[in-house]
Amino acid sequence: MSKNCLFCKIVKGEIPAAKVFESETVLGFKDINPSAPIHVLFISKTHTNDISELSIDPTALSDLFSSLTEYATTIPELKDGYRLIINKGPRGGQSVFHTHIHLLGGKQMQGF
Amino acid sequence: MSKNCLFCKIVKGEIPAAKVFESETVLGFKDINPSAPIHVLFISKTHTNDISELSIDPTALSDLFSSLTEYATTIPELKDGYRLIINKGPRGGQSVFHTHIHLLGGKQMQGF
Numbered sequence: 014m015s016k017n018c019l020f021c022k023i024v025k026g027e028i029p030a031a032k033v034f035e036s037e038t039v040l041g042f043k044d045i046n047p048s049a050p051i052h053v054l055f056i057s058k059t060h061t062n063d064i065s066e067l068s069i070d071p072t073a074l075s076d077l078f079s080s081l082t083e084y085a086t087t088i089p090e091l092k093d094g095y096r097l098i099i100n101k102g103p104r105g106g107q108s109v110f111h112t113h114i115h116l117l118g119g120k121q122m123q124g125f
Numbered sequence: 126m127s128k129n130c131l132f133c134k135i136v137k138g139e140i141p142a143a144k145v146f147e148s149e150t151v152l153g154f155k156d157i158n159p160s161a162p163i164h165v166l167f168i169s170k171t172h173t174n175d176i177s178e179l180s181i182d183p184t185a186l187s188d189l190f191s192s193l194t195e196y197a198t199t200i201p202e203l204k205d206g207y208r209l210i211i212n213k214g215p216r217g218g219q220s221v222f223h224t225h226i227h228l229l230g231g232k233q234m235q236g237f
Contacts, residue, residue, distance in 0.1 A: 048237045067190075068187060069191050075183035078176065078186060082177035094214025095213050097210070098208065098209070098210050099209040101207050102206025104233055105206030105208045106234035107236075108236050118217070122212065122217050123218055124220050
């Protein structure tokens with residue numbers, strides 16, 4: 014846990030969040046400022062600053078991604094697809110320095 | 126390998142690509158239609174259709190992500206951050222059904 018981390022406070026229950034998924038190790042909750050009809054964040058409960066730190070832990074990384082993709086199979090609006098976004102560092106648009114995956118869906122995402 | 130997969134053909138050298146990273150298991154190459162000053166795709170050489178399939182293989186998933194984040198540390202324009210995007214399924218904007226991570230950088234990404 015990181016003392017002043019917003020998402021660690023959500024994990025500890027010190028700050029409320031609209032949870033959509035919870036396991037022993039992973040939490041999913043709604044983004045407070047949604048960019049799509051479905052916009053949730055998935056995090057590992059254990060603190061890492063960003064994706065480069067999480068990437069070197071195969072178990073935690075796979076646990077996070079497979080929790081998210083399993084969750085998505087339970088949501089009819091995500092059946093035909095969704096987009097995952099991970100911002101790394103200030104120039105990537107990362108605002109909370111606890112690794113998180115944005116899951117966006119419920120509409121047709123444009124290809125690029 | 127999947128016979129008619131575009132990215133498997135790049136792995137096999139049957140279709141050219143502007144490679145930026147290669148290991149025994151991972152390939153990084155420039156997107157042919159870039160959406161940012163830096164826009165490369167990272168793939169596992171072994172075929173999976175999408176992120177839900179790759180997520181359950183901790184070794185391959187971690188290998189792919191850590192190859193990407195290590196590569197990013199070698200590019201000065203990515204030092205202060207970048208964005209990763211993974212499209213899952215047609216409604217997520219996935220157009221090639223070989224799991225790939227878009228790495229976008231070289232400019233300030235907007236938060237959301």
